[in-house]
């Protein structure tokens with residue numbers, strides 16, 4: 388269980404303080420946030436109107452604002468954010484830019500059929516290129532490097548699965564995936580545990596908080612108004628307008644110590660870009676997703692001598708082929724970011740500061756790092772934090788409208804949102820303005836994912852599925868439960 392952090396939040400925190408990471412507020416414990424230097428924007432107070440109000444200044448909210456302005460520069464767009472921009476998953480992620488819109492091409496076939504999977508594969512590729520073109524055209528500096536990604540096999544069985552994954556990608560018109568045998572992958576990154584890898588040269592790495600800051604600046608240049616430290620507490624749909632009530636919050640989004648400022652915004656359309664937090668203001672969507680916390684460590688910078696012990700000259704991002712996988716990459720200043728997908732579910736769908744740290748996960752991450760790279764057993768990890776992933780049973784986001792089209796939403800990227808939020812922003816902007824787009828025809832947009840059970844079954848289901856997946860990761864065959872989920876089209880290998 389996490390050690391609850393009740394320390395007062397600190398915006399723009401400087402270098403890591405002496406306190407252990409797990410006792411520091413996320414603004415200091417998260418490497419990306421701790422190295423940001425700007426004060427929070429003022430909160431909303433009093434009344435205001437907007438054509439479109441967007442709740443949430445993560446990637447979804449920002450791309451939606453930018454695409455709204457691209458489609459209709461005259462629209463008044465206002466973004467409300469409870470913390471500072473990037474307070475949610477967009478500021479806490481690993482910064483690994485993918486190109487696949489599903490978790491894998493094989494899953495896209497299983498979930499949407501071969502033709503749609505082929506379309507998604509091409510769209511994913513164009514989407515990542517489009518995102519990178521935007522960054523170049525507008526000079527958004529977020530330390531982006533197109534290093535490619537290695538999917539590494541930790542057993543011979545996993546290498547067979549990677550070969551199948553390569554065949555699935557090739558069959559969908561993605562010839563750039565390359566299989567690397569044991570020697571080839573170890574020549575890239577010296578880890579005795581690797582049996583081979585699948586390499587996708589199109590992927591990349593970036594600094595997610597710098598990306599958010601760059602998108603926010605671009606949106607401001609186009610006239611989008613931002614209010615940070617502004618928590619939306621109620622959403623009241625009327626005949627023509629939706630009213631959002633707000634309270635000013637501390638920089639991390641939680642209740643302010645003194646008397647909070649009250650605000651209200653009346654908007655013709657409201658876009659919920661609140662991802663894993665959505666149920667806190669719009670509970671009806673909770674059946675379609677589950678909030679799960681992933682945890683990450685970031686090391687001190689590697690010296691040239693330390694890097695020499697492990698290679699990694701080509702700086703690829705890495706993820707292994709287990710159901711509960713580790714993912715890792717180098718930062719621009721050569722630190723190792725080491726994360727785990729062995730996520731925690733907190734009963735009652737809890738998403739708050741008390742979940743930001745988990746000593747159990749940190750201890751496991753440190754141990755697994757030493758197992759992979761004993762040559763760096765002396766490396767210290769001064770940054771450690773968690774963040775909420777918004778998972779769906781089909782691993783892709785979902786979209787929709789409520790209250791006669793006045794409230795719109797897009798969420799559920801299941802840990803893969805850096806690229807797909809760029810697509811989601813286009814989808815949400817077109818839905819909001821009721822403009823036609825071929826994107827609205829995607830099955831991912833037209834269909835909702837299979838629901839999760841409510842509590843108390845939800846917690847039990849997570850425990851049972853996690854246990855079954857751990858057995859498979861340890862080399863066992865999928866048991867009855869996993870086979871049943873696969874047959875229903877909602878399993879990890881359906």
Ligand SMILES: Cc1cc2nc3c(=O)[nH]c(=O)nc-3n(C[C@H](O)[C@H](O)[C@H](O)COP(=O)(O)OP(=O)(O)OC[C@H]3O[C@@H](n4cnc5c(N)ncnc54)[C@H](O)[C@@H]3O)c2cc1C
Nearest residue numbers: 443445446447469475476477480481483619662774804805
């Ligand atoms: C640990 C971790 C690692 C990840 N690694 C990767 C990766 O390497 N590659 C990748 O592609 N994806 C990764 N992801 C997933 C990716 O970060 C997300 O899919 C993406 O950031 C979602 O963006 P978003 O804008 O929809 O949500 P968020 O970034 O969560 O934004 C939602 C925003 O809404 C705000 N908000 C919520 N409620 C309110 C309210 N009531 N009032 C005002 N504001 C509110 C929140 O403060 C938050 O800023 C990772 C996620 C995590 C947690």
